[in-house]
Amino acid sequence: MNIQGALNEAKNYLQHSSTPELDTELILCTVLGKDRSYLMTHPEQELSPAQRHEFEDLVYQRLQGKPIAYITHEKEFFGRSFYVDERCLIPRPETEEMVEDALNFLKKHPEHKTIIDLGTGSGNIAITMALELTDREVYGLEISKDALEVAIRNHQKHPCNNVTFLESDLLSALPLTLHSQPLTILANLPYIGIDTNNFISDETKAFEPDLALFGGSDGLELYRRTWQQIKDRNLNLATLFMEIGFSQTEDMERECQKAFLEMKLEIKSDLAGLPRTAILTKQSL
Numbered sequence: 001m002n003i004q005g006a007l008n009e010a011k012n013y014l015q016h017s018s019t020p021e022l023d024t025e026l027i028l029c030t031v032l033g034k035d036r037s038y039l040m041t042h043p044e045q046e047l048s049p050a051q052r053h054e055f056e057d058l059v060y061q062r063l064q065g066k067p068i069a070y071i072t073h074e075k076e077f078f079g080r081s082f083y084v085d086e087r088c089l090i091p092r093p094e095t096e097e098m099v100e101d102a103l104n105f106l107k108k109h110p111e112h113k114t115i116i117d118l119g120t121g122s123g124n125i126a127i128t129m130a131l132e133l134t135d136r137e138v139y140g141l142e143i144s145k146d147a148l149e150v151a152i153r154n155h156q157k158h159p160c161n162n163v164t165f166l167e168s169d170l171l172s173a174l175p176l177t178l179h180s181q182p183l184t185i186l187a188n189l190p191y192i193g194i195d196t197n198n199f200i201s202d203e204t205k206a207f208e209p210d211l212a213l214f215g216g217s218d219g220l221e222l223y224r225r226t227w228q229q230i231k232d233r234n235l236n237l238a239t240l241f242m243e244i245g246f247s248q249t250e251d252m253e254r255e256c257q258k259a260f261l262e263m264k265l266e267i268k269s270d271l272a273g274l275p276r277t278a279i280l281t282k283q284s285l
Contacts, residue, residue: 001052003028004043010059023068024059030072031055065203077124080131082154087146088121089212094270095188095243098277099125101268102186102241103132109285112238113137114178118170118187118226121212123151123163125186130163139178141168144211170222171229182238187226189242193219197247220244220251227259237263239281246274256280 001009007024014020025036031047031054032038047055058071069075069090075082077091078099084090106112113136117126120140130138140163142148151165166173190213192200197219204213215222223242230237244252249267256265256278263280270276 001047002043003032003039003045003047006047006052006055007039010055013059013063017062023062026068026072027058027062028055030074031058065206067203067207070207075122075124078128078132080124080128080158082122082124082127083150083157084122085150086207086209087144088150089208091122091124094272094276095125097268097270098186098188098241098243099128101277101279102129102184102239105239105281106133106136106184109238110135112182112184114181114183115139116141116171116174116183116185118185119143119189119212119222120151120165121147121188123154123165125188126151126163126165127154127158127160129186130160131158134160134162136162138163139174140165141171141173143167143169144209147209147212170226171233171235174233174235179233180236182236184238185226185240187223187240187242189222189226190215191219191223191243191245191248193217197245199245199247218251219248220255223252224255224259227256231259237280237282238285239279242278242280243276244278246276249275252278 010024011020014023017023025039029036031051061071067090069084070086073083073085075084075091078096115129115136115138117140120126120142123140126138126140140151148165148167192198192213194214195217260280264283266279267275268277
């Protein structure tokens with residue numbers, strides 16, 4: 001079987017996908033170690049028996065609902081390619097909007113030198129912030145040792161001297177020397193609720209790690225714990241960016257403002273018009 005025949009056959013199998021042609025091409029690129037342009041310019045190239053077997057196996061995995069990013073071990077975020085596997089959450093395009101908001105804030109406040117990526121997962125946010133703002137120090141905190149291995153792998157892929165990854169239950173391992181510094185925290189914590197605000201797809205629930213998805217009964221438990229840690233440790237919080245689900249706006253506004261009376265809260269919508277980021281900022285900024 002040649003490249004074109006393999007693409008045609010697999011595309012028919014993957015009609016359940018919203019992007020069967022793209023999925024098929026990305027899988028074959030993974031098998032061949034080539035880019036998509038190669039597929040277009042070498043349609044008559046024959047696959048070896050080993051390549052055909054691997055291709056069919058990966059197509060079957062996609063047919064069973066496995067996310068394409070876990071099959072190809074690649075996901076683009078902020079214009080860079082990151083390695084991903086089942087040990088971490090797959091980076092989402094909407095998270096780029098939170099990163100963009102944080103970058104805009106920090107460019108206006110060059111005096112804020114310390115950035116915390118809370119629940120770093122694959123390290124995509126921490127590495128992006130470190131590469132975009134080379135004059136800042138970035139710390140990626142993550143409770144999962146498995147996810148930290150992915151983050152370190154991505155750090156090797158995107159070398160930068162101004163990012164440090166630490167195993168930490170939320171902010172518990174934050175070095176004491178940082179407590180008094182103005183902190184900008186980006187928190188893309190698990191915000192899916194077990195009982196309410198449970199709005200994820202069956203595919204996501206089946207393949208992505210529970211530890212990276214679920215945040216207690218209503219999805220806000222880890223945010224509540226973060227707020228309490230900030231207060232207990234008397235951290236010098238400048239701004240806290242929090243990604244949330246579209247159904248959590250009222251709960252976030254009520255509870256966050258109660259926890260931080262001296263700070264202002266803004267809820268920003270994503271490009272689809274859904275509430276996506278809660279931004280807590282000092283009144284003086």
